[in-house]
Amino acid sequence: MASRELFECSVCRALFRAKPELTAHLKASPICKTVPKKRDPYAFTCESFASHSIPSAIYSKTVPDTVVSSSRSSSSTSKTSSLADGTLLAAMEAGMKKIVVKPKRKSGLETSILSTIADGDEELITAYTSLPLDPVTGERRLNETIVGAVTLKSKINVAHVAAVLTRAQKVTICFLLDTTGSMFNYISGVKEQIVEIVDRVEKSGCVIEGLAFVGENHFEVLPFTKSIAEFKAFVVKIRATGGGDAPEDVLGGLNKAISLSWPERSGTRIIFHLGDAPPHGKNVYHDGSQSDSYENGHPRDRPLVELFREMLHKELLYYFGRINNACDKMICVFETHYGKKIDPMDSSNVGTICTAVTESVSRSISVTYRAKSSSALAGTTTKDLRKYTLDRIEPDWCLLPRYDGTILTFDLPNSIKDITSFAKLEDSIKKCRLQIALNPFAKGSVRLAYYGRIFYVTKDDPASPTSEIVDDVVFKEMIALPKVVDFDRQRYMTDLEVQTVAAKLAFEFNGMLFRTSLVPIVKLKFLMAKVVRIFMAGDSSPRFLVYEKRFRGDSPELIKYTNNLNYVLNPEGLDDNGRRRLELAVAFSHFTYDVTDGYLLVCDLQGVCVIDLKGKETLLLTDPAIHCAKHLRFGKTNLGNLGMEKFFKKHECNKYCQALGLRMPASE
Structure with missing residues (x-):
């Protein structure tokens, strides 16, 4: 039943249940003469309770029992008023707390x-x-x-x-060797280590679909065979003799290797070139300090551009085992036609052949998988890709315009729960000015990289020469054009989310590891990525890029520790510091799975090691991938359960995993 309205005397604040009662009061008390006024039953004064007797049925619905009891038992108006005020204030505060509704955070x-x-x-x-x-x-x-x-x-x-991946793990290897006298020990090394090479490759989950051998000197060729015994028998018969001048017929041997009948069922096809002498061609492949019978190149050599065009058409991957520095110039020339950097494998010692070959297989599977899966996932064709020309030289910034832009960053999540509940990350936006090179200086499987600079205005006088802070950065732009232009921003936001979540987990990893008995001397950290939006001259829609701080001077080499599948850097070629960083990186991946109760796993780790002014070492990582099976997030590199299974199939817990008490997933 709805409560009745009360009438209040505006002078003495007395309350009345009916208007006639208020009218009678006004007639009896001339000092209170006023116009009758309706009163909200929930608005009352303590004085009215002290001076008037109102049935409990009326006010028990509007005030706490403590107020009722106190008003009845107290004969002192001031005491009752004070007590009621305090109680009512407490009631108000309690009521307000109840009605404060915390806004629900949006999901991502x-x-x-x-x-x-x-x-x-x-x-x-x-x-x-x-x-x-x-x-x-x-x-x-x-x-x-x-x-x-x-x-x-x-x-x-x-x-x-x-x-x-299944196709990429079917591997064929062609060994291309100089068969002159200086290479006798290396030819024997291939023969003696081929069993171990095959064993290591197959233990990594791959299958050898074929082995071939090409000798450069007299073109001794063994077509692809799956028989290790046949391969060894062929290599035993090779006689490493002769040599004459320093250069050898490298291009002739490379042509023979490319022209082999490569098995169609093989997904990863490798030419492993082992040599200690460059091709013929003075001032092209060598400096001419040694004699060369064909200074203008061997007359039967195919043009290098044709060789590498066929190599790329057949999807062959080229690796070089470096014995000395005689072939360094050759590798530089090869790179211009190969279209990507060739990282020579250290083969100065015969005993390292096995390690070099197995490492090349691991890298090749990663390259093959990325090339095939990235284009398939994006559904891209040539017309869907940006047109570009690589230019590795940093531009003259005085000649480039400055653009107005906005920078968007994400705040780190407050907790692990915020990550696993798919809470939307809080963002912040600020203005900036920037410069960006016209052409990219590098290309990855997904992004183009550009030199750039960001200008931040300080609070000083704008006319002052110190009013701007300049940061050297690397801008990264996706090669694939967006299928929906209006959603281009979302693609970069996904990259930003990945980097931000990884950074939060790295922060937690450092904190927990430093509280163990095994205090590391290396801290793990992710470069914080940011998204920038700019309007270029003549563009109808904004251009989005993600960027990170750039290292200048004698920057340490970026090392890839893992990918988002089953590649892990081989520790055999690393020194103690390198192995420690590798162990830290893979332990971090394991930690991310454990601390989120299997919700996600951060992988695809690469970075550089830097020393700060205090002499402390930090492993700076960038461009990670995150696997998550529960929610559709973290972009195309998220392979869900497949990625997690591949990681743990190869993962062996190290001292950092043990110090943190990390658990392996339960086998199903």
């Missing part, structure tokens, strides 16, 4: 879905564009249908990646 679902659609196929884009528009915001409303479609596409893509 929308960004994740739109990012996937931006890189999706025509079917996915059509499904999204058919969604109804919100009449207020004008944006399309995500529903279960589109979420289900995106999830299904992602599962199909992961299944495709598994098929690509």
